[in-house]
Amino acid sequence: MTQPSPVAIYGLGNMGYPLAERVGRQFPTQVFDLDAAALQRAQAAFGATPIAAPSDLAGTRTVVLCLPSPAISQSVLQQIAPHLPRGAVVLETSTVNPEHIHAAQKLLAPYGIDVVDASILAGVGQMVAGTASLALGGDPAAIARTQGVLDAIASKQVYFGALGAGAAAKVINNAVAHAVMIVVAEAGAMATAAGVDCQKLIALLSDAQMGLHRPLTYRYAERIVQGDYAGGMPLDAARKDSVLALQLAQTLGVPLFAIQSSHSVYDMAAAAGHGRDDYAAVAKLWADWGCPTVPPAA
Incomplete structure (x- = not known):
């Protein structure tokens, strides 16, 4: 042999x-x-x-x-x-x-x-x-x-x-994980300050229909990939919820970085006229900047 x-x-x-x-x-x-x-x-x-x-x-x-x-x-x-x-x-x-x-x-x-x-x-x-x-x-x-x-x-x-392409996929995956880590740390700090049980928060955020999954498995995989922004949760409503989160953090004395900066994108999307679209329409901003989040249709 x-x-x-x-x-x-x-x-x-x-x-x-x-x-x-x-x-x-x-x-x-x-x-x-x-x-x-x-x-x-x-x-x-x-x-x-x-x-x-x-x-x-x-x-x-x-x-x-x-x-x-x-x-x-x-x-x-x-x-x-x-x-x-x-x-x-x-x-x-x-x-x-x-x-x-x-x-x-x-x-x-x-x-x-x-x-x-x-x-x-x-x-x-x-x-x-x-x-x-x-x-x-x-x-x-x-x-x-x-x-x-x-x-x-x-x-x-x-x-x-x-x-x-494989190297790029790895770096992008890590970038998402590291950014989400900051969001999770901020969420944990807000939950602790507000008296929310951290184990129940983890269960909520890991639910397939809520928290961390939904923006990827529904809004990106279906809404953004298909260019379908009709109906759904309006961007204006998501922006309102973001304001409430910022107010809650301020009331609790919790510093925010990732959640705070994300709110600015909703402000820009609303100013660009996407307020009545599903809030996945924030992706339209990147297309306007010449960096579409999905390849153009053939």
């Missing part, structure tokens, strides 16, 4: 180590990290071979990057690209922007090497448990050449499109 080609993994940090461990169950692995203890741990746990020099990669057809910054990824690629065989594929699992993926491809192309964005949509616990997801972007042929490694990392994979 032919021994599979080794997979090189750069970065054995909080996410990189469990990723390498998953790959190491199915493939011979080569690993690199500045932390000698992490290298020793990988050797002991799944027989990984430390990378002593870039020349060690002469027979390596798949490289996985799981690194702290785009600059570090670029530096690693500059060092290893001349030593990889033609037809090799680099899987960039680090959180980067599309511009960094394109820069990597520009660097690798002269050597006949492809890059695929395989952004991790999960926390460390999910990677350990095997429930992580990957947001993929790039040449389907390059993805096919590394499908076994991708499957070892995460069985759930979503192909978002051309090179950089």
Whole structure:
């Protein structure tokens, strides 16, 4: 039986180590990290071979990057690209922007090497448990050449499109999560000050027909995608509710940032004449600014 080609993994940090461990169950692995203890741990746990020099990669057809910054990824690629065989594929699992993926491809192309964005949509616990997801972007042929490694990392994979699309999806997902975190913190502070039970608030906000879900699964997925703003809850009514929330926070002495700034958008949408439309019509502002929230109809 032919021994599979080794997979090189750069970065054995909080996410990189469990990723390498998953790959190491199915493939011979080569690993690199500045932390000698992490290298020793990988050797002991799944027989990984430390990378002593870039020349060690002469027979390596798949490289996985799981690194702290785009600059570090670029530096690693500059060092290893001349030593990889033609037809090799680099899987960039680090959180980067599309511009960094394109820069990597520009660097690798002269050597006949492809890059695929395989952004991790999960926390460390999910990677350990095997429930992580990957947001993929790039040449389907390059993805096919590394499908076994991708499957070892995460069985759930979503192909978002051309090179950089997976990275963009990851960054957008994180942006939403981080912004919602501020809104949730503000909501928790208001609830605590108002004597609202926090567990009941969590149940309310997580209800599929209310709270956090409805703006995405109904107003964006149906109203905005279909351009249907007739009927529904008028923007003027949503703006009125937003005023009440600001007044409540002021009465309770709770500082607001995200909720406060969001109210300004409702003011602008009302001033633009969208007051009687469903409040999803705030999306019309972005279209007016030349940044539509959905692609134009074909």
